[in-house]
Amino acid sequence: MRPERVESALILSGGGARAAYQAGALRAIAAILGKRRSRPFAVISGTSAGAINAATLAVHADDFRRGVARLIRWWRQVDVADIYRADFATLSSHGMRFLAAMVGAGHAPEGAASMLDNAPLAALLDRMLDVERIAEHCATGALSALAINATSYATGRAVTFFEGGSNHAAWNRTRRGGERARITVAHLMASTAIPFIFPAARIGDEFYMDGSVRQITPLSPALHLGARRLVVNAVGPFFGQRADAAPIAPQYPSFAQIAGHALSSIFLDNLGADLEQLTQMNRLLALLPAARLERSGLVFRHADAIVLAPSIDIGPLALEYADRLPAGVRTLLRGFGSTRGTGANLLSYLLFDRDFCRVLVRLGYEDTLARRDELSAFLDTRRTNFIPIGWPEFR
Numbered sequence: 001m002r003p004e005r006v007e008s009a010l011i012l013s014g015g016g017a018r019a020a021y022q023a024g025a026l027r028a029i030a031a032i033l034g035k036r037r038s039r040p041f042a043v044i045s046g047t048s049a050g051a052i053n054a055a056t057l058a059v060h061a062d063d064f065r066r067g068v069a070r071l072i073r074w075w076r077q078v079d080v081a082d083i084y085r086a087d088f089a090t091l092s093s094h095g096m097r098f099l100a101a102m103v104g105a106g107h108a109p110e111g112a113a114s115m116l117d118n119a120p121l122a123a124l125l126d127r128m129l130d131v132e133r134i135a136e137h138c139a140t141g142a143l144s145a146l147a148i149n150a151t152s153y154a155t156g157r158a159v160t161f162f163e164g165g166s167n168h169a170a171w172n173r174t175r176r177g178g179e180r181a182r183i184t185v186a187h188l189m190a191s192t193a194i195p196f197i198f199p200a201a202r203i204g205d206e207f208y209m210d211g212s213v214r215q216i217t218p219l220s221p222a223l224h225l226g227a228r229r230l231v232v233n234a235v236g237p238f239f240g241q242r243a244d245a246a247p248i249a250p251q252y253p254s255f256a257q258i259a260g261h262a263l264s265s266i267f268l269d270n271l272g273a274d275l276e277q278l279t280q281m282n283r284l285l286a287l288l289p290a291a292r293l294e295r296s297g298l299v300f301r302h303a304d305a306i307v308l309a310p311s312i313d314i315g316p317l318a319l320e321y322a323d324r325l326p327a328g329v330r331t332l333l334r335g336f337g338s339t340r341g342t343g344a345n346l347l348s349y350l351l352f353d354r355d356f357c358r359v360l361v362r363l364g365y366e367d368t369l370a371r372r373d374e375l376s377a378f379l380d381t382r383r384t385n386f387i388p389i390g391w392p393e394f395r
Contacts, residue, residue, distance in 0.1 A: 009229070011218065013232070013233065017049070017349060017350060019052070022050060022233045024366075025364040025367065027361070028366075041231070043146075046147070046148055047210075118193075121192070145164025145226075155206075159208070161181040168225055216273075216274075229379075230306070231379070306378050314348050318348035
């Protein structure tokens, strides 16, 4: 009897320019898998900048290696001007309107309540992605589902917009849910709309912000869409940072430090908590007889996860490339305190510089390739109840 196929999912978290790391990790996965399969991931779930990577892979779901190559090429060539307007005139005008909106000085025009104008990104995605191909791939089975995560400003709900086969149903949970949709560039702009930094994006009659903001269960969309083997690609020091050995004189935190820690919390903390809950649930399931679960009427299934994350802290690395930002952006971020010390986290999210992103691509590739054996075994869908090597002991 052939073992039941275990569907795999790729979960790409948010992180602005740090998402270049994901492209490098995916390149390593493609190298590890070789030419054996065109569809290593049945489900792809993306949030914030990870949503752009996810959509690119979904557009090329019939050829995983080609999709990865497209991502690598994009991240190796990206420039700040591709993502947001960085000239002095636009920054000054947008900044003044942003401040006016903050203090309530009149009714601000739509899109003004943000520091940066990311209209160039929308134009780039329109040129770059043929989103109509996603439906074609779902129809042929090259892709089971694509999930793009956003947060509603009106309700505060975390919303997963998913496109997939008819076997997938919408879901509704406390302050979160899944809605069937034809994924468009508007969904990607909504998922990447970091509050205060980028303007809200409109879908239908609602405005949305970055999907990481209220995403308390980042693994949930992939599980709802049928995956039981999860490859999670984070873009930060997932298992914590060590404090500096040398004592540092206390300084009042800058705006950049506050914003950087807030973004890191948004992009990483919920993911860590959800992974811990998954681990504990697996342990509980292992202790309960299957027959007893069936009689209870409760539906629980074992699901495995493996986390790919940077081996170094990306924040300090970004400081080495701060002078490559356009002068206007550099001046703005320097004023916020993001070009020194721990304020560099904010800088790293906005540093869409090709040289910086190339370093992250290489780091993602090397980190992931170093786990070749573990990943090769994990992605073997014939195995069940896989326990990743070196998985941290959650307490």
